[in-house]
Amino acid sequence: MTKGDLLQGTLDMLILKSLALEPMHGWGISQRIQFRSGDILRVNQGSLYPALQRLETAGLIDSEWGPSENNRQAKFYRLKPAGRKQLREEEASWDRMTAAVGRVLALSS
Numbered sequence: 001m002t003k004g005d006l007l008q009g010t011l012d013m014l015i016l017k018s019l020a021l022e023p024m025h026g027w028g029i030s031q032r033i034q035f036r037s038g039d040i041l042r043v044n045q046g047s048l049y050p051a052l053q054r055l056e057t058a059g060l061i062d063s064e065w066g067p068s069e070n071n072r073q074a075k076f077y078r079l080k081p082a083g084r085k086q087l088r089e090e091e092a093s094w095d096r097m098t099a100a101v102g103r104v105l106a107l108s109s
Helices: 010-021 026-036 045-057 081-105
Strands: 061-067 073-079
Touching (some): 010 026, 010 073, 026 045, 045 073, 073 081
């Protein structure tokens, strides 16, 4: 995996986790993921905004327009109760998957 690649299916979970902390605009979500990953994960706009649209259509997040830090209009996204439930389920699934992969990697050759 090269720097910046995300495993398939993890972007939605990372977005939901970012929004669990506070409502944010798209750029803020991207920056939080990059910062919290130690600059390993980078989410480009071509992946981020379709994912946000998908999550909004699924009823997991909602959005509203408001002023950003630099007084420009930005769309702010907020986690809905269904999104919090989905996040808990995805985190549990992620924990099971990473534990299973860890067990396989720990096998002696």
